[in-house]
Amino acid sequence: MARHTEKERPDPTALLQLAAREGRGKLTVFLGAAPGVGKTYAMLERARGLKAQGVDVVIGLVETHGRGETARLAEGLETLPRQGEGDAYREFDLDAALARRPALLIVDELAHSNAPGSRHPKRHQDIAELIHAGINVWTALNIQHLESLSDLVARIAGIPVRETVPDIVLKTADEVILVDLPPAELIARLNEGKVYLPDNAARALDGFFKPATLTALRELALRRAADRVDDQMVEFLRQSAVEGPWATGERLLVCVGPDTMSEKVVRTASRLASGLNARWLVVSLNRPDAALPSPADAVRLEEVLRLAERFGAETRRESASDFVDAILRIARREHITQIVIGRPTTTRWLRRSLPDALLRQAGEIGVHVVPGATSSAGRKPRRRLTLPEWALTLGLPLVSVGATTIFGLGLTALVALQNLSMLYLAAVLVSAVIAGRGSALVAAALSFAAYNFFFIEPTGALTVAQPQEVLSLVIFVAVAFAAGQLAARLREQADLSRQQARQSQALLDFSRKLSGAHGQDSVFDAIASHLHTSLGRPAVVLVPDDSGDLDPAAAWPPEQALDGTELTAARWAFDKKEPAGFLTGTLPQVRYLFRPIIAAQRILGVAGLGMGPRDVPLAADEERTLIALLDQAAIAMDRARLNRESAMASVAREGEKVQAALLSSLSHDLRTPLASITGAVTTLRQLGEKLPVETREDLLLSIEEESVRLNRFVANLFDMTRIEAGMMKARREAIDLNTVVASSVARAKRLHPDLLIDISLAPNLPSALGDGTLLEQVLFNLLDNARKYGAAEQPVSIFAKAEDGHATISVTDQGKGIPEADLEKIFEKFYRRAKSDGRPAGTGLGLSIARGLMTAMGGTIKATSPAVRKRGTRFTLRLPLATKEE
Structure with a gap:
């Protein structure tokens, strides 16, 4: 081939x-x-x-x-x-x-x-x-x-x-x-x-x-x-796998931001990519120390990225301090042949624009600069300040500079100062730290005017008499502007750090809450409550049930209810593994935004956020928070699912273990007596009168003994089934322990005539509260077990007494004993310990039935080993004593 x-x-x-x-x-x-x-x-x-x-x-x-x-x-x-x-x-x-x-x-x-x-x-x-x-x-x-x-x-x-x-x-x-x-x-x-x-x-x-x-x-x-x-x-x-001719291999890198120019850049790049039959990548860059964008800028950037995705581009968000270095690094890593970027509509004083810097450093990579609009309609709209912001931006510099001026006038009346301008730097710094960059610039301008008017000769006019004062004033203005810029930037970085710290703390709290949640229901409740707390919106978590239908599993606030259309949007998000609902491509008119919860490409459920009628799409920081929370939720839900499946698998393994033990018991404990009975019956039918009388009697006795053995095995299975089904109803009446012990010993002697039994009962033994028939069965099972595992030449001891309001009966053999690790296992169904020849003895049901019968009577059974001279096993039964009324 x-x-x-x-x-x-x-x-x-x-x-x-x-x-x-x-x-x-x-x-x-x-x-x-x-x-x-x-x-x-x-x-x-x-x-x-x-x-x-x-x-x-x-x-x-x-x-x-x-x-x-x-x-x-x-x-x-x-x-x-x-x-x-x-x-x-x-x-x-x-x-x-x-x-x-x-x-x-x-x-x-x-x-x-x-x-x-x-x-x-x-x-x-x-x-x-x-x-x-x-x-x-x-x-x-x-x-x-x-x-x-x-x-x-x-x-x-x-x-x-x-x-x-x-x-x-x-x-x-x-x-x-x-x-x-x-x-x-x-x-x-x-x-x-x-x-x-x-x-x-x-x-x-x-x-x-x-x-x-x-x-x-x-x-x-x-x-x-x-x-x-x-x-x-x-x-x-x-x-x-056919060799060429292939496409030219052009790849475009498109740089966008939250400005209105970016939409035009994306559309132009889409036409370039189509004309060149090229793959294209759209990247949005932001500085790590930059202030958070305004809600309008965040929404505009999201719209630009979604537009690029609709045009067939791949989109990314990157963080970098040096935009030029980051763009060129991405371009080289992705084998970009052309960079597409918009020309800024305004230029900054003494600063080279980003397209100019790219053109200077791009080397062999082509740079396509998209021209901006020349009309005012194409310019980025300035963010309008609300009345409180205007009041803070203008009022704080007025107050700080005015207070500084009054303080300076009072101070110069007492002391002649040469460096009074330092007081105004404090006013600029206070304005920058409290109200931001704009307030710092206003404070610097007011400080310049106030310092010139009140403290530089000639005072009372905005003129300067001495040449050295002009230089001092210029230096003061430069220092004031620089200090204001640095203080404002420090404030923005502090705000950003606080924002990131809050997000990190929210994720940490969420992780701790999820790690402490036990079971799927508590995990769902934790997810819904934390989504509500972190994003300030009603939250609901939906998961599939056993039939595959998507049902609400948790909600916060709890009184939320989803109508049919909202459930349809949630089902779409679950089936298609994509957002649905509020302002998405599927059922955008509903009031919930549904996001799938995915772990390792496996859909686990859907999270829904209640959105108000005037809401806009989630801002960039909210989007990042939501993605991080959903990732944590997916891990927690997957862990809860795995724990549940592990528990179910453990139960299944136990069931398979019991089934295998039952089949093993059936194959051994039924086949052996059936083979003996079949062989004896066949011999009697074929030879009949030709056999000696003694031989026929032995064969008939073998048939009888094996039939009793079969009957005992079937009875044990029946008793075990009744105990597990809760159908075992024990009588609670006064029973004579002497009579019960004697009848159980007689029953064991009939089955095993060679069994040695030593009985020691306390005198005047009071009656116990229980079921005489069931207690006899328990004692018989213990005697039968002692015959199998005890020493043949040593007797089995039965001792009974009354103490602490209970009747205590012990059955002790002098066999090899049981390891301490197996003292509880011997009461499990089908658990059997091998004899010296390696063959399993019994069905493994006797002790399990004994514990079930004792529990039904309100008593207990316990095994202790070694029992006598570092050998043997003692089984202790305890039943409450009967009162006189009983």
């Missing part, structure tokens, strides 16, 4: 991607440059051909837009009913399609937005669920609806694009079929009324359907279709 060489071996990643598609449906996208090129027509025409070949083709939704030729093609194909009531634009019924499960489903208008209240906000998410369920789907898309091209198309056509589809949908489609039509023919179709009705057609000719616009859109569609074909070719080459 041929073997692949190392060079010819298929790409493992490509093979894994191919394996992941097994069991999923296939997505085919009919791509066009503009409405009216015939996408739906081509889709229905091919579908009719497959229907004629016997393929199960169903129309989930088709928009004909009043075109008669398209409507005629849909006739004769099964069409699913739509949801809701009204005109032809009712919504696609996703659940009906999943229940019907055709071989091929046609769902038109890929970029459509679903009505509020639908399971998914976008139709491409409905189609993704159909694909995941194993249903093949055909759909149609115009090139202007690709999210990365929407802003470019808006500039080309002058019309905003409202409905968009993430680029990753087209990139991961199994097949892209380009439906092309030259602009002249499309305009002719429009004039003939084959695209829109006459009124709409006239407006379209004045707007979207211009030759230049259609030509540009056609070029975009052709490029995207060619890119998809090239991707398919590369996938085939990798899977088949």
Whole structure:
């Protein structure tokens, strides 16, 4: 058989991607440059051909837009009913399609937005669920609806694009079929009324359907279709281990931040990556000592990263003190060929911008700088301060500088000071530490004015008479600004350290709480309560039950209840291992944000956070806290699950052990007497009168003895079953111990005539409280056990007395004894100790039955070894004494 060489071996990643598609449906996208090129027509025409070949083709939704030729093609194909009531634009019924499960489903208008209240906000998410369920789907898309091209198309056509589809949908489609039509023919179709009705057609000719616009859109569609074909070719080459031609290998690194410029950078990079057929990585950098971003900046950065993911990029967050060094390090590690970065709209005084520094140090890596907007609309909006912030930022410098001035005036009236400016540095530092950098700058400016006006000659005016005073004033201003900046930065770092300390302490407290939780229920309660405490939102934990249904296991506050829609969102998060609910791609209208709890790629449950109607997506620090808490929760839940499974496995092992012992006992203790009985009966039938009388008597006696042995074994099994089932009902009455001991000894003598028994009962032995029949059985089992394990030439001793309100009976043999470690094991079912010849003796049920019967009577049994002269075993029975009334 041929073997692949190392060079010819298929790409493992490509093979894994191919394996992941097994069991999923296939997505085919009919791509066009503009409405009216015939996408739906081509889709229905091919579908009719497959229907004629016997393929199960169903129309989930088709928009004909009043075109008669398209409507005629849909006739004769099964069409699913739509949801809701009204005109032809009712919504696609996703659940009906999943229940019907055709071989091929046609769902038109890929970029459509679903009505509020639908399971998914976008139709491409409905189609993704159909694909995941194993249903093949055909759909149609115009090139202007690709999210990365929407802003470019808006500039080309002058019309905003409202409905968009993430680029990753087209990139991961199994097949892209380009439906092309030259602009002249499309305009002719429009004039003939084959695209829109006459009124709409006239407006379209004045707007979207211009030759230049259609030509540009056609070029975009052709490029995207060619890119998809090239991707398919590369996938085939990798899977088949075929040498080139391969893609050029371009890789882009895109740098983004929380500014409004980043969205434009991502869109530009997406078009570059598509044109170069390149992989691209989007990185967001922040400094370890930087202050926490404002909520608006955090939300904006999250939106930028999510936009990049929808365009098909990989996203990362990195922390570094030197941005240039970090960017170049990532670029070299990831084999980046081009860096894409936005040009800042403003420059800092005496500081080189980040793009300039990258251009100077990038070496062979290309740097693509995206220009920023020149209008005010493109600038980053300044964060507006609320009234308390304004009051603190301006009021604190006024108070501190004013107090310093009054204090300085009073002090100079008493003492002539040469370095009064140091007092104003204190005012700047106080403002910086309490109110931040802005307050420090205001305090420095006010200090400059106050010091000049009140303390530098000529006083009472903002002028300087002496040249040396000018230098002192300049130095003072520089020092004040520097000190204010350092103090403000120190304050920000202290705030950040406190924030990180709180998060670390929260994780430590959570870990301690989880480590102290016993059982799954306590773990679930700990997770819900700590999520609520750390994030300040209602929290709920849902886990699957034995039937697979997702049920709430814990909630904090406890009175929370989830409705049907919220449970559906939770189930989606559990099944798909992705977020669902509040402001996500699945059921975004519900009030809970659900996140899966995953450990080692195994889904354990779902955590839900209650969100308010005015809430925004989680901020970056909240997101980090939530991820860390869910990771800890996954470890705790996995540990609780493993403990539970370990306990169940231990029980199962014990059951298997008992079952094996039972089978061993059955095979030995039943087979031996049955073989003896069968042999004796066969001999008697075959020889009969030919045998001597003594021989026949011996055979009959053997049959009788083995039958008694079988009966005793079956009786022991029956008694053990009754004890374990709780069916053993013992009488509680006064019993004569002398009579019980005598009857048990007589029974043992009948079975074992050679057994030596020494009886010693205390005189005037009072009655005990118990069941005489059961106590006789216990004593018989102990005597039978003593015969098996005791010394044959030594007697078995029975002693009884009354002490401490109890009757005590002991049975002692003089055998080899029992090791101390086995004194409790001998009371377990089927536990047997071997004799010197290695053969197991008895069934291993006698002592187990004895303990069960004593427990049923309210008594105890205990084994002690050695008993006599460092040999033997003593079994001690204790029963309460009977009162006179009893």
